[in-house]
Amino acid sequence: xxxxxxxxxxxxxxxxxxxxxxxxxxxxxxxxxxxxxxxxxxxxxxxxxxxxxxxxxxxxxxxxxxxxxxxxxxxxxxxxxxxxxxxxxxxxxxxxxxxxxxxxxxxxxxxxxxxxxxxxxxxxxxxxxxxxxxxxxxxxxxxxxxxxxxxxxxxxxxxxxxxxxxxxxxxxxxxxxxxxxxxxxxxxxxxxxxxxxxxxxx
Amino acid sequence: xxxxxxxxxxxxxxxxxxxxxxxxxxxxxxxxxxxxxxxxxxxxxxxxxxxxxxxxxxxxxxxxxxxxxxxxxxxxxxxxxxxxxxxxxxxxxxxxxxxxxxxxxxxxxxxxxxxxxxxxxxxxxxxxxxxxxxxxxxxxxxxxxxxxxxxxxxxxxxxxxxxxxxxxxxxxxxxxxxxxxxxxxxxxxxxxxxxxxxxxxx
Amino acid sequence: xxxxxxxxxxxxxxxxxxxxxxxxxxxxxxxxxxxxxxxxxxxxxxxxxxxxxxxxxxxxxxxxxxxxxxxxxxxxxxxxxxxxxxxxxxxxxxxxxxxxxxxxxxxxxxxxxxxxxxxxxxxxxxxxxxxxxxxxxxxxxxxxxxxxxxxxxxxxxxxxxxxxxxxxxxxxxxxxxxxxxxxxxxxxxxxxxxxxxxxxxx
Numbered sequence: 001x002x003x004x005x006x007x008x009x010x011x012x013x014x015x016x017x018x019x020x021x022x023x024x025x026x027x028x029x030x031x032x033x034x035x036x037x038x039x040x041x042x043x044x045x046x047x048x049x050x051x052x053x054x055x056x057x058x059x060x061x062x063x064x065x066x067x068x069x070x071x072x073x074x075x076x077x078x079x080x081x082x083x084x085x086x087x088x089x090x091x092x093x094x095x096x097x098x099x100x101x102x103x104x105x106x107x108x109x110x111x112x113x114x115x116x117x118x119x120x121x122x123x124x125x126x127x128x129x130x131x132x133x134x135x136x137x138x139x140x141x142x143x144x145x146x147x148x149x150x151x152x153x154x155x156x157x158x159x160x161x162x163x164x165x166x167x168x169x170x171x172x173x174x175x176x177x178x179x180x181x182x183x184x185x186x187x188x189x190x191x192x193x194x195x196x197x198x199x200x201x202x
Numbered sequence: 203x204x205x206x207x208x209x210x211x212x213x214x215x216x217x218x219x220x221x222x223x224x225x226x227x228x229x230x231x232x233x234x235x236x237x238x239x240x241x242x243x244x245x246x247x248x249x250x251x252x253x254x255x256x257x258x259x260x261x262x263x264x265x266x267x268x269x270x271x272x273x274x275x276x277x278x279x280x281x282x283x284x285x286x287x288x289x290x291x292x293x294x295x296x297x298x299x300x301x302x303x304x305x306x307x308x309x310x311x312x313x314x315x316x317x318x319x320x321x322x323x324x325x326x327x328x329x330x331x332x333x334x335x336x337x338x339x340x341x342x343x344x345x346x347x348x349x350x351x352x353x354x355x356x357x358x359x360x361x362x363x364x365x366x367x368x369x370x371x372x373x374x375x376x377x378x379x380x381x382x383x384x385x386x387x388x389x390x391x392x393x394x395x396x397x398x399x400x401x402x403x404x
Numbered sequence: 405x406x407x408x409x410x411x412x413x414x415x416x417x418x419x420x421x422x423x424x425x426x427x428x429x430x431x432x433x434x435x436x437x438x439x440x441x442x443x444x445x446x447x448x449x450x451x452x453x454x455x456x457x458x459x460x461x462x463x464x465x466x467x468x469x470x471x472x473x474x475x476x477x478x479x480x481x482x483x484x485x486x487x488x489x490x491x492x493x494x495x496x497x498x499x500x501x502x503x504x505x506x507x508x509x510x511x512x513x514x515x516x517x518x519x520x521x522x523x524x525x526x527x528x529x530x531x532x533x534x535x536x537x538x539x540x541x542x543x544x545x546x547x548x549x550x551x552x553x554x555x556x557x558x559x560x561x562x563x564x565x566x567x568x569x570x571x572x573x574x575x576x577x578x579x580x581x582x583x584x585x586x587x588x589x590x591x592x593x594x595x596x597x598x599x600x601x602x603x604x605x606x
Contacts, residue, residue: 023402023404027348028346028347028349028398028400028401029399029401030345030346031345034346035346045252049251049453050458050460051459052456052458052459054253054254055253055315055323061316075402079402114464116463116469117464120469121459135337135539135540136333136337137342138340139542140429140542141540143434143435144431144432144434144435145430145432146431147432151434151438152434197432199431200436200481224548225604229603230549230601232601233545233547233548233550236547236548247454251454254456256454256456257455257456257512257517257521258454261525262517262520264520267520267524277604281604337539338545338548
């Protein structure tokens with residue numbers, strides 16, 4: 001139940017980030033909703049396609065797409081407020097990322113994926129929507145460019161869940177909590193102290 | 203039978219639109235065929251991957267890809283004629299879009315998708331090829347930019363089929379006809395009267 | 405066994421080509437690894453998703469992604485050496501392409517795909533990683549632009565395997581050898597003599 005609420009909150013925050021890019025690119029209302037929905041549910045759809053869960057859960061029930069559409073419409077009508085809230089949105093996004101990484105890995109284990117595959121799937125669940133947002137909008141994905149850590153916390157959070165749930169007997173949900181808190185926490189630390197990875201020497 | 207003919211006609215028109223973009227971007231013969239084929243069958247492949255139909259019907263039989271290849275080659279050799287036919291092609295494309303939206307929704311219902319998922323899948327069947335065409339050619343998808351209605355008719359046509367076939371006892375094919383005619387008709391009206399969705403106020 | 409070695413060598417070469425693009429685009433270490441891994445395993449993941457093999461083999465075992473990551477890190481630290489080796493890398497890439505086209509078609513036949521589908525899947529296995537590399541980096545795919553033959557050898561190699569293994573009683577592995585040697589050979593001939601396809605007359 002709490003997990004459901006968090007999941008929908010994550011979808012809404014991701015969708016809002018997509019819709020804001022759509023506003024900046026001068027898309028029309030449909031374009032803004034499309035980018036918002038793809039950003040909000042893209043990671044989950046990618047996860048399910050890789051795991052053979054068809055139709056993907058994010059499109060089979062109406063909850064995820066309706067949530068993402070509403071979030072996109074709120075951005076459409078009130079986007080100046082969101083620009084001012086930039087910092088808060090980064091924090092909310094960190095929670096969404098951590099949650100998606102952990103739940104993505106957990107769902108992968110549930111359908112019999114290896115711990116390695118579950119880590120990869122968790123990572124893709126967390127970053128897939130944002131990658132899709134940037135590719136569909138004809139931008140170089142933020143994730144590839146020099147910036148604060150984002151994918152590294154996601155892959156660590158997913159790995160904690162995958163390894164913990166596979167190789168220990170502690171209850172599954174404990175690893176979900178540990179993995180998502182760790183990923184979100186590392187992301188927030190990285191934002192606070194502007195931690196970055198190096199680029200290649202030219 | 204009539205449905206098969208219409209389906210291949212839709213693939214050919216979509217492929218031609220892809221090949222024309224390829225010509226404009228100075229791709230070579232292979233590039234033009236590739237964009238043409240991806241545009242012609244991309245929506246159907248996306249539909250089947252989301253529904254777990256593997257290998258996707260559009261690549262398992264030779265009909266769809268060969269049709270799209272021939273259409274692309276015709277554009278390759280005679281493209282100036284197509285530029286002159288711009289208006290007629292928009293009309294043919296409207297028929298392809300309506301048909302793909304309706305059949306996409308119908309195929310989704312056949313494999314047990316919910317009415318909501320069938321609507322989403324129908325929409326993606328209709329617009330997926332065009333999105334792929336633009337992304338692969340490094341353009342911002344037309345679908346996202348301010349222009350005449352395209353996706354809205356597709357989603358309405360798919361929804362009619364999904365809701366009608368799920369909640370009434372009228373024969374399935376009636377909803378196929380109603381859905382595709384409605385989508386195509388609304389698209390033609392939108393072209394004629396330049397109906398548009400708003401952009402966000404800046 | 406030999407096939408495994410060749411397969412990992414192909415993944416490494418493909419990953420190196422992706423990582424080199426990442427260096428050129430000034431991505432950070434994570435971005436360079438991401439593009440490298442997507443290029444190295446993207447074709448195989450696409451193949452498995454189209455064939456319903458989930459989770460895809462390239463993400464279920466750790467070998468492919470670790471191989472691609474190591475190759476990307478080598479490029480990250482020593483990329484000037486790779487620029488000097490440009491010509492040798494093109495040759496190695498030709499071997500990877502031929503191998504992926506042939507094995508992709510063969511795996512498709514193993515899961516019951518038609519000869520036509522196996523040809524298409526073999527082609528996509530060979531060129532999918534490179535397409536993904538360019539799309540994710542916001543470049544027009546090299547494959548679409550006028551250049552030496554690449555996809556044509558891949559589709560011929562895949563077709564040889566698909567048709568040979570379907571319609572003759574010769575052992576499967578013979579067609580694997582013939583298909584990959586033919587694809588690689590035609591690619592090398594095309595590089596040596598700068599064979600090209602025409603563009604459309606403007």
